[in-house]
Amino acid sequence: MERSFEKYFRQNRLPHLWCPGCGNGIVMKAIVQAIEKKGLDQDKTVIVSGIGCSSRASGYMDFDTLHTAHGRAIPFATGIKLANPELNVIVITGDGDCTAIGGNHFIHGCRRNVDLTVVLFNNSIYGMTGGQASPMTPTHKKATTAPYGAIDRNFDACRLAEAAGATYVARSTAFHVQHLTDMIAGGIDNKGFSFVEAICQCPTSFGRKNKMADPAKMMMWMRDNAVMKAAWDKLPDDKKTEEKFPIGLFYNESETDYATAYNEVIQIAGGADK
């Protein structure tokens, strides 16, 4: 029996190239389930990705799909959305793609409030290139370019997105699939720049270096350390240990999105009927 979400995948492109136990497939499936839940028109939905293991997801998904250059998914997606606002545009990006090479595009995407839903696959590492440190590798964790442990301080991409002006900011994990799906669906609902951080496991490039080579253990780590926002807010500071992190919807405000604002410009300029 075909499962309802299967129609969203290019069956002839599977199996995928990800390692056994990789979290990317879980997040990709959460995205299509959010798309299904929201009933988006498959012909009017575009998936845009950058470069990285996670960004390979676009090739497996049966929509118009765009695999851009490293870090540049958000500018391409911005062009698509502004050129044809009737399209639903979902961006898939990695922690390196989004917050290192694409960091400037990320904050300006948030600021412009273009109606995009950006899902960051956060595996805390450069997976595709074999395990170098990213701006989201937690301090002290090991990477091939941080063999003695990272001394860089890591970004909290959700706080960054909120400060930069995103109108919907949420986090979930590959362990909390249903919750993750809901967070993405909420982002699709928001007419503006929506950012969802999906914490996921890279057993190959991150786990092995950090004594967590077993993907199931990595997911149990997510289970044990993720705290729902409502509970997190009540947690005393001494219980907010280094490993613990909040998940849930952090921010959602309705603000005019960029395409709507530009339509007013067109009105003023007299180009509305052109």
Next chain:
Amino acid sequence: MSKARLMQGNEACVEGALAAGVRFFGGYPITPSTEVAEGMAKLLPTVGGKFVQMEDEIASMGVVLGASLAGKKAVTASSGPGISLKQELIGYAAAAEIPVVIVNVQRVGPSTGQPTAPSQGDVMQARWGTHGDHPMIALSPWSVREAFDTAVMAVNYSERFRTPVILLMDEIVGHLREKVELPEASAIEIYPRRKPSCTRAEGYEPFTPDKDLVPNTANFGEGYHIHVTGLIHDDTGFPIGSPKITREVTKRLHDKIEIARDEITHVEEYFMDDAEYAVIAFGGTARTAYEAVANARKKGVKVGMVRLITIWPFADKAVKKIAEKVKGILVAELNYGQLVGEVERVVAGKCPVELCAKYDMTIFEPAEIEAGIDELVAGGKA
């Protein structure tokens, strides 16, 4: 009433792009190209189009590629450092076959160089700026009216060949003000966006080339579910690690331009009928070269001028023909010597080729090119 208007080259470029159907612009300010962005910001919404000022030139290049994929004809503009930043995504456009026009109003480099001063130092960058093997089309206008015409041409070529086209302006023409009369909309030929030749059910493949070797790729949102990538891909659009496909795709990308080369290589000749010597020039420098040639003619020197409008692909045929006819060629360019290498390659020793180069942030004086002509006639530099 005359429809003549006083206009700058950069403004004419905006008018040309809009006349050719451009409805999207993304850019970042930089002298001497800024008036292109400003003109677009003002005029695009009057025709229902959109302008967006991006955070840098990489984003500007990305946003126009996205807009083009979603069906809008799109342009970006920059100079010097900004054009350098765009290079990776210019290559993306070549690989993924996305129509787009990049306006480069050249200024003195490298690096920040002389920010507002004229130069023609990006000739080779236009051809080879992005990594890997790829074809390139670059056009260079010498007047305000021609800035309009070449902008139309650039947009049309980008659509016809589904490739990035560089409008290689220079500060001289970009900031030049001239009285121009622009053609009526009805007199302008527009190459429309190519359309898919069959339905999905009939087995549509977005990168299957048509007879002219150019694919009829669908726009996003038309129900074709296409995949676009900068990885080497086969006709389906999906990446494939095959030597055969890599070779075939690389060759087709070149061939689609090569088979149309004669048609898109525009060259103009002046005083060439009885010429014994030729000056080759392009863009703003050709204006000075023209005057120098006219002055030399008055002195009785049988010299003519060959002006390249299409810089890339290079006008091999036209230059070869001239080399067979004249006793010597002078290449005048506002750089340390770039185009001259191409001329030498094509001339291949059939006649002497001399370089008249200037790279001091000022434009040529006619006398400087006249001196170059005198030296050429006298048999080379002392």
